[in-house]
Amino acid sequence: MDLTAVEIALLYKKRWMVELFFKWIKQHLKVKNFWGTTINAVKIQLYCAIIAYCLVALIGYELKVERPIYEILQILSISLLDKTPIREILTNCDYKNVKELDYKQLKINWI
8 A cells, every 4th residue: 555556557567568478478489388397497498498489580580581480480390300401491492381281191092
């Protein structure tokens, strides 16, 4: 009861910024579950996810790829073990819809 209306408004504003940050984390970093339960374990996992996101954003910027970062992450995840250079994967390949690529790796023909 000792706070002024301006101080309370500033507290709500800072709380809202924290809420928006966690919303961004849920939407962009795709952290499904945490490997550890300590504060240090959660911080390390979030830092790793943010660093990976920033690295992919830098790759997209440097290579001038006109795709969203989410799509670049999907392309890189399906070509993770491929030895093709990243520039070639992101610029030469024509992925129409990365979510539903049809590789036909196993095709069974019923006769």
